[in-house]
Amino acid sequence: MRTTDLPQVRSLELFRSMSESNFDTLMQAAYLQTFPTQLDLITEGDPADFLYVVIEGCVELCARSNGRESTMGMVRPVGTFILAAVLKDAVYLMSARTCQKSKILLIPSENVRDAFERDEAFARAIVVELANCYRGMVKEHKDLKLRTAVERLANRLLRYHREQGSAGSLDLPYDKRTIASLLGMTPENLSRAFNTLKPYGVDVDGAKVHLSDLKSLQILAKPNPLIDNRES
């Protein structure tokens, strides 16, 4: 790994508080690579050889079964994926592919587990990250089990709106077909759900969404911090 990249990695929450020597050891074993878009990084069922950290770009996590496929989540900088598989030395439960040109840090699983044993601060950071992943998944699951498709879309729009500064409009961060899959519906249904939301002040133009009647949208969506807030 190039030494010019090290400070960037070091500043990540996950590595910030570990000791200098443990960090160096871990990085000596790691690779920082840039991948083109639409590249398959891992396939579910394969053994977890590396922990992945997205430094730049964006990675889609998806799952397949039968003939079906579904987007399970998106990982943006700075996030990890498949941490649980690495820690358990198990197989991946999800596949991953880049959806932009992406700079990604690969750390061999064995070294992650070593560092976890050696470095108390790293262990704490790992646990916080893993707990965040878990709670995120619980929220996704609640979203899907407790809401209709239109409600899921309405709440997702409110969330993006909030995350982008509550300026009355928002940009959809992904293709519509990706958002549809994330929300557990077909692209056709996403289109129709947008139409259903039109009377609630939702106007779509490509990736731009205008929210002209936040109040009525919120009444419909009934947002719930225990589902929609990513931070807590």
Place this chain on the structure above:
Amino acid sequence: MRTTDLPQVRSLELFRSMSESNFDTLMQAAYLQTFPTQLDLITEGDPADFLYVVIEGCVELCARSNGRESTMGMVRPVGTFILAAVLKDAVYLMSARTCQKSKILLIPSENVRDAFERDEAFARAIVVELANCYRGMVKEHKDLKLRTAVERLANRLLRYHREQGSAGSLDLPYDKRTIASLLGMTPENLSRAFNTLKPYGVDVDGAKVHLSDLKSLQILAKPNPLIDNRES
């Protein structure tokens, strides 16, 4: 806590390898209590004061939003719940209530975090438990997103069948309405799904289920170890 209960707790995977003195300290702060059935233990949104360990009995985890409610999971001995909330010092994302008379160990959150810092072996065990919880939730989510209701039921029956020794029949471990909610459907639909499975050799009598044509049931269910195997 009574000293007669200590060996039982000590033998749990979570506590087995921690040091004697750290274990003693942790247990001095803990409570082992027996709760009647149908008792609300925690409510989502409340701060995480305790880590819960189910020693005997059974606990249902559920989530509410809007007017809806859904069973998120069942915890049997020896399992923990709301570990992530405790480690993050955050609020609970799920509510919990006993569904049998249950013996439960309550450990104050602060002490769990203390022990995590102090005891390397405990930290490792915590991480493995948390990773298991995460992977279980990923599997539940895949189940719901990638399968129809009938497929979910078929695979769940095959799983219970396997867990109970593959003897050609199985006992449903919970009320049918609980199983329906676990599988993300209404009780009415569960009834109909059982009828749909009749031609595949599934015969239901109360909580007893006979599987007389495993092969054709498996062809329908298309079980997937990355969804259905709880261990891996």
Place this chain on the structure above:
DNA sequence: TTGACGTCTTGATAATTATCAAGGATCGAG
């Protein structure tokens, strides 16, 4: 510019799932 491709949308239809209402079975309390 043109054509090919992919994405998104719309309409028609089908499949899946939920809701409402009612009836039967079971179980415990009195």
Place this chain on the structure above:
DNA sequence: CTCGATCCTTGATAATTATCAAGACGTCAA
């Protein structure tokens, strides 16, 4: 035993969601 309560099932119907087919729109390269 009998009553009441709860759970489960079934039927009828409605709502939701998916599928299939076609067309609109934009992008990009030749």
